[in-house]
Amino acid sequence: MSKTVEKSIAAMKERVDGMLKMWNLPGVSVALVKDGEMVYCSGFGARDVAGSLGMDGETHLPIGSITKSFTSLALGILADEGKLDWDAPVITYIPWLKLSNPEVQNQVTARDLMSHRTGMAKYDAHAVFCTKDDRKEMVEDLQYMQINAPFRSMLQYSNQMVMLAGYLVEVLSGKSWEDFVQEKIIAPLGMTETSFKAEDLPGVENASKGYVFTGTDFMETMYLPLRGVAPAGGIVSTAKDMAKYTAFQLGDGTVNGQRIISKEQLDQCHTPQMDGTPYFWQLEEVTECKYGLGWFTDKYRGKAMISHGGNTLGFSSLLTLLPEENFGIVLLSNATSNFMIYPLTYMILDDVLGLDDCGWNEKFQATIGAIFAAMAEGQKAMAEAQVQGTTPSRPAEEYAGKFTAPAFGTLELQAGEGSYMGTLNGFAAMMNHYQYDDFQLVLPLMGLMLPAKYVFGEDGAVCGIAIVFEPTPGVEPVIFTKE
Secondary structure, X not given: OOHHHHHHHHHHHHHHHHXXXXXXXXXXXXXXXXXXXXEEEEEEEEEEOOOOEEOOOOXXXXXXXXXXXXXXXXXXXXXXXXXXXXXXXXXXXXXXXXXXXXXXXXXXXXXXXXXOOOOEOOOHHHHHHOOOOOHHHHHHHHHHOOEOOOOOOOOXXXXXXXXXXXXXXHHHHOOOHHHHHHHHHHOOOOOOOOEOOHHHHHHOOOEOOOEEEOOOOEEEOOOOOOHXXXXXXXXXXXXXXXXXXXXXXXOOOEEOOEEOOOHHHHXXXXXXXXXXXOOOOOOOOEEEEXXXXXXXXXXXOOEEEEEEEEEEOOEEEEEEXXXXXXXXXXXXXXXXXXXXXXXXXXXXXXXXHOOOOOOHHHHHHHHHHHHHHHHHHHHHHHHHHOOOOOOOOOOHHHHOEEEEEOOOEEEEEEEOXXXXXXXXXXXXXEEEEEEOOEEEEEEOOOOXXXXXXXXXXXXXXXXXXXEOOOOOOOOOOEEEEEO
């Protein structure tokens, strides 16, 4: 082990303990891999705040969108088996596939799906609140989701397109995505503590609870069942298991002499396919930002860096590879959208590269602070634009009822004091009045407020609600029809 790695390990405890307090993060699990071996694995802080239970390197946590790299790996294995051509239209394998744009429907390939260049809008709320157990049914639902950007013109992150890629694994292998990944990847790598359902974590002894920081305290969250969207973010693992995966990704496609995937296919997953990044910050140290097949492919201070983050309810994660140094970092943490994992990763990379600390904590806190300030200004502007003293145009009972939309499910609302309480596909929901016949659909689970406008029929009565499920400009609202 190099002296630079040893230096980083020696500084780890003091560094991380201080950062947990600075970033209001309950706990984090850390693993480092060098030259094919796990050289460090430990946990810091709490996996259960109320129970005063500590995090360690074998604590189970959801890894979120790092799962996408497993799906691209699965497709690479199928390419090796001669069952998949990355550049063949998906309709070659799924002839009944229907998308909202016929051109994309007829031309989209597995390479497009895994590099987020289909033009499909993000629909992040759909992936949480409208997921189903039947993955085939979710693929059928894609026809109702808008493709708002020109095909192959820009990187537009889409969990639904990776879900489609996961279903493609099922069609080509004859097995569920979960069974294929378990048999072809997880089992051969010896990842015995890795699974597919966050909702099963209450039955796991060394499992972390998930948290949201409220500004004053940590609020425990539920474990989010991703169900059909699992190929985009459903895997649960430990830092120790993910160290095995990291070593494999830095290798030649074999483990213990057994070939899992060809080096050619493994390298292809790490090769840039599309310019751009879904991150909403820019750093002068991170350049040439592109996306491969289920991986970010950037340069970090001049060195090739392959990485992917994960963010799901109550948890944030980051897996980073530095191929030229044969080095990798696994960080699994237990709070929603907590950004500590980024400055910590870059500090460790600087240690390993023998570079000076460039003030990552301060830099990220300033960057994130500016983003949150802009969001607060947006909310303030919306409040100031609200026309006070208006009322809905129809009797209160008309705004309640059962509303449905293909692919987006069922919204049920009951009239309440000053708002309408109900559920969206079983998740708690509130419809709050904004002005005139404009409302906001509040989804407390994720802290979302979606603009909504009631729709009226020829007789003037309420016949539906137009809800902005995707805020990207140019994406049409989803129409929920009143039953």
